Amino acid sequence: MDLLQFYKLIALSLSMESAALWLLGSHGDAAFLGFWLLHAGASAAASWLVWRTLPASLRRPRMLSLLLVFVLALLFPLVGVVGLLLASRLAMLRPRRVRNEDAVREAPQLEIYGIDPQLDKAIDVLPVGQIARIAANGKAPTQQRIRAVLAMRDMPARLALPLLRSLLGDGDEEIRLLAYGIASNWEQRLTADLQEAQRDLDALQARGASGTTLAHAARRVAELQMEFIYQGLAQGDLRKFALDQAWYYTNLALKAQPDDPTLLMLRLRLSMARDDLENAQNTLLLLDENSNPSVWVPYAAELAWKHRNYTAVSAILGQLRNIQVAPRLRSIVRLWSPLEEKA
Numbered sequence: 001m002d003l004l005q006f007y008k009l010i011a012l013s014l015s016m017e018s019a020a021l022w023l024l025g026s027h028g029d030a031a032f033l034g035f036w037l038l039h040a041g042a043s044a045a046a047s048w049l050v051w052r053t054l055p056a057s058l059r060r061p062r063m064l065s066l067l068l069v070f071v072l073a074l075l076f077p078l079v080g081v082v083g084l085l086l087a088s089r090l091a092m093l094r095p096r097r098v099r100n101e102d103a104v105r106e107a108p109q110l111e112i113y114g115i116d117p118q119l120d121k122a123i124d125v126l127p128v129g130q131i132a133r134i135a136a137n138g139k140a141p142t143q144q145r146i147r148a149v150l151a152m153r154d155m156p157a158r159l160a161l162p163l164l165r166s167l168l169g170d171g172d173e174e175i176r177l178l179a180y181g182i183a184s185n186w187e188q189r190l191t192a193d194l195q196e197a198q199r200d201l202d203a204l205q206a207r208g209a210s211g212t213t214l215a216h217a218a219r220r221v222a223e224l225q226m227e228f229i230y231q232g233l234a235q236g237d238l239r240k241f242a243l244d245q246a247w248y249y250t251n252l253a254l255k256a257q258p259d260d261p262t263l264l265m266l267r268l269r270l271s272m273a274r275d276d277l278e279n280a281q282n283t284l285l286l287l288d289e290n291s292n293p294s295v296w297v298p299y300a301a302e303l304a305w306k307h308r309n310y311t312a313v314s315a316i317l318g319q320l321r322n323i324q325v326a327p328r329l330r331s332i333v334r335l336w337s338p339l340e341e342k343a
Contacts, residue, residue, distance in 0.1 A: 016042035043073035131155070132163050138171060149178050157186050157231040165232075187233050194224040201249075210256055218253035219263060222246040226266075229273065243274055261287060268299050277306055293319045298329060301336075 016038045023034045047070040134140055135148035149167065152160040160182075167179035201217040209217075225246035228234040234242040247270050254263050264287050271280035280303050287296050297319050304312040314336045321333060 016045070040074060043070055047073045135163065135167065135175075142172060142174065145172070145175055146178060149175060149182070153182055161186065161232045186231070190224065190227055190231070190233065194221065194228075197221045197224055212257060215253040215257035215260060215263065218249045218256070219266065222249040222253065222266060222270075225249070226269070226273075243270065246270055247274065259286075265295060268296065272299060272302060277303060294323055294325050294329070298332075 019038050023031045023038065047066065050069050050073070131148050131151050135145055135152065137145065149164075152164060164179040164183045167175055168183075170176050170179070197217070197220045201214075201221055204214055204217050222245075225242045228242045229239055229246075247267075250263060250267050250270055254260070254267065257263060264283055268280055268283040268287070271277070271283055280299070284296065284300055284303065297316055301313050301316045304310075304316055317333050317336045320329070321337065325333065
């Protein structure tokens with residue numbers, strides 16, 4: 001806009017505003033209507049001039065910013081236009097550098113970014129119990145606790161998840177967020193595996209598959225449902241749902257492959273978890289007697305314990321006395337051995 005056009009618009013706006021004020025002093029509806037028409041025209045000319053003088057950042061979007069200036073000029077003659085100009089200039093003069101520095105100064109300093117990857121290896125070689133104690137010790141240095149929590153990523157989920165859940169109420173926010181992130185990642189990974197296994201099984205059923213192929217796919221779904229229980233991710237009603245789903249798909253697999261010992265063991269474990277002792281007893285009878293006793297004998301002993309047949313517990317576990325078994329099971333076998341054998 002050249003200077004001559006600028007002055008013409010000022011003159012037009014002032015002339016129309018003066019005429020509007022003269023009509024405002026007159027009486028009658030026609031005069032009142034004429035006032036608003038002339039005032040609106042003067043406001044339109046003034047708003048165009050003011051809009052052209054605003055900073056470029058305040059002139060976008062074009063129509064909305066023009067409408068705002070026009071409304072201010074129409075409803076607040078002079079005061080609205082002048083106030084808008086002053087506010088825009090003050091906003092541009094205020095240094096943005098101060099606001100940016102304040103944001104940086106108030107940002108939290110996360111300890112996790114100060115972790116040395118080499119120190120993580122020192123934590124990894126510690127026993128599981130010691131790692132758990134370091135992570136749960138609220139008086140330990142934060143970086144040391146963070147390294148311990150990070151080391152839990154490589155621990156079995158069944159061991160690490162209970163501790164991670166206890167850390168969700170820790171007083172250190174960084175520890176809480178880290179524990180939640182690791183536990184959530186495990187759950188998401190397991191959920192994704194289950195969904196993929198379910199899709200594979202549905203595809204096989206749609207194609208009419210049977211035999212070993214169908215049994216393997218159904219067993220995979222059942223085992224992943226059981227993982228939710230073993231890892232402590234399924235509690236309450238969700239645990240019951242997971243057990244029911246695992247039971248359904250195990251029986252589906254057994255229909256396709258009735259004598260498979262792996263599937264029979266899976267049904268045995270599910271029967272014990274569901275406290276279905278009758279099905280557990282029937283499944284034990286179906287297991288091959290030539291199979292490894294260390295696999296099914298502990299369940300047979302647990303079943304006898306549930307029936308309060310303690311003599312049978314000792315006799316059943318006696319089958320493992322001369323067999324190499326896991327250290328935790330070895331102590332149970334020794335506990336139930338006759339006194340003369342312990343001596």
